[in-house]
Amino acid sequence: MSIADSTQFLCFLALSAAVLLGALGVVLLPNIVYSAFLLGGVFLAVAGLYLLLNASFVAAAQMMIYVGAVNVLILFAIMLVNKKETLAAIPGLALRRILSGAVCAGLLGLLLRVDFTTPWALPGPASVGEGATIRIGEHLFSDYLLPFELASVLLLMAMIGAIVLARRDVFSSDVITGEGVDQGLIEKTRTPLLLEKNLQTQPVLEKTP
Amino acid sequence: MSLSPLLALTLPTTVPLQGFLAVAAVLFCTGVWGLINSRNAVRVLMSIELMLNGVNINLMAFSSYLDGQLIRGQVFTIFVITVAAAEAAVGLAILLSLYRNRDTVDMERFNLLRW
Numbered sequence: 001m002s003i004a005d006s007t008q009f010l011c012f013l014a015l016s017a018a019v020l021l022g023a024l025g026v027v028l029l030p031n032i033v034y035s036a037f038l039l040g041g042v043f044l045a046v047a048g049l050y051l052l053l054n055a056s057f058v059a060a061a062q063m064m065i066y067v068g069a070v071n072v073l074i075l076f077a078i079m080l081v082n083k084k085e086t087l088a089a090i091p092g093l094a095l096r097r098i099l100s101g102a103v104c105a106g107l108l109g110l111l112l113r114v115d116f117t118t119p120w121a122l123p124g125p126a127s128v129g130e131g132a133t134i135r136i137g138e139h140l141f142s143d144y145l146l147p148f149e150l151a152s153v154l155l156l157m158a159m160i161g162a163i164v165l166a167r168r169d170v171f172s173s174d175v176i177t178g179e180g181v182d183q184g185l186i187e188k189t190r191t192p193l194l195l196e197k198n199l200q201t202q203p204v205l206e207k208t209p
Numbered sequence: 210m211s212l213s214p215l216l217a218l219t220l221p222t223t224v225p226l227q228g229f230l231a232v233a234a235v236l237f238c239t240g241v242w243g244l245i246n247s248r249n250a251v252r253v254l255m256s257i258e259l260m261l262n263g264v265n266i267n268l269m270a271f272s273s274y275l276d277g278q279l280i281r282g283q284v285f286t287i288f289v290i291t292v293a294a295a296e297a298a299v300g301l302a303i304l305l306s307l308y309r310n311r312d313t314v315d316m317e318r319f320n321l322l323r324w
Contacts, residue, residue: 005223008223008224009223009224012224012228016228016232019232019236020232020235020236020239023235023236023239023240023259024239026239026243026252026255026256026259027239027240027242027243027246027247027252027256027259032249032251032252035252035255036251036255039255039258039259042259042262043258043262046262046265046266049229049232049266049269050269052224053229053269053270053272053273054273055269055272055273055280055283055286057283058269058283058286058287058290061287061290062265062290065290065291065293065294066258066262066290066293069294069297070258070293070294070297073297073298073301074251074254074255074258074297074301076301077251077254077301077304077305078251080305080308081250081251081304081305081308081314083312083313083314085313085314085315087248087315087317088315088317090317096246097246100242100245100246101242104238104239104241104242104245105238107238107241108234108235108238111230111234111237111238112231112234115227115230115231115234116227116231120226120227120274120275121275122226122274122275123274124274124275124276124277125276125277125278126277126278127273127277127278128277128278128280132280132283135279135280136280136283136284136287139279139280139281139284140284140287144284144288147288151288151291151292154291154292154295155291155294155295157295158294158295158296158298158299159298161299161302162298162299162301162302163302165299165302165303165305165306166301166302166305166306
């Protein structure tokens with residue numbers, strides 16, 4: 001056993017611990033901002049695991065897309081919807097947590113049993129190592145060309161869909177009849193539409209003496 | 210190297226495939242638990258990302274250990290990352306729209322379609 005092998009194993013242990021503790025923190029921490037930053041840490045540790053698996057290109061893609069894009073997007077969403085609200089208590093919440101925890105533990109046990117009892121066909125063919133990026137490029141432009149092009153269409157659709165969903169839609173004229181929309185309705189869209197407390201009366205403005 | 214026999218006693222020679230699969234399984238189950246039990250809608254999206262990362266670790270481990278020449282698992286991982294980015298964008302846009310309409314991010318109050 002060489003020093004390189006033991007270093008690899010120690011790196012695997014450290015990265016696994018970072019991934020698992022970070023994931024627990026993401027799920028369990030009460031402050032959502034801490035969860036979001038821990039999620040970035042989990043993504044980085046997963047990129048490290050990919051480096052251990054001889055996949056430098058996918059590790060770089062993971063860092064750029066997950067840490068650089070998805071995590072920043074989540075942080076922006078937290079900033080946009082960050083409202084201190086006291087959650088109403090639900091009857092049977094503890095029972096629900098215990099039951100779902102039991103189901104997840106059972107699923108974990110099943111997966112681990114499959115993991116440790118299946119006779120994997122090891123060792124497989126030798127790894128291409130540093131040639132992985134070239135091999136991925138060959139795949140993307142030969143036998144995976146159609147999914148590659150479909151992925152570009154999917155990204156375009158997701159971009160347009162996100163813009164349409166997230167913008168505050170106010171038309172200056174009715175789409176069907178072409179008549180103009182009065183400004184009162186435009187102002188009304190600034191307030192939430194489906195609030196339960198929608199029925200209560202508007203506060204009466206106090207008269208200035 | 211006086212340290213080498215000690216390390217050989219305590220550590221396996223290489224990282225086994227089962228280790229990566231076990232990490233992926235724990236990550237996936239953590240994500241499932243968070244998905245069921247989170248009351249903040251943003252945390253639900255984060256749990257989905259955790260589950261996707263668990264699946265990606267599985268694909269990468271199999272690609273490296275069992276398919277070393279044609280690394281098809283890595284190509285699949287790249288596609289999964291692409292779809293996850295699209296899913297995050299659309300999911301957060303839906304979340305913003307919901308927050309605008311209901312003025313809350315509590316999952317228990319998104320019950321317009323509850324039977």
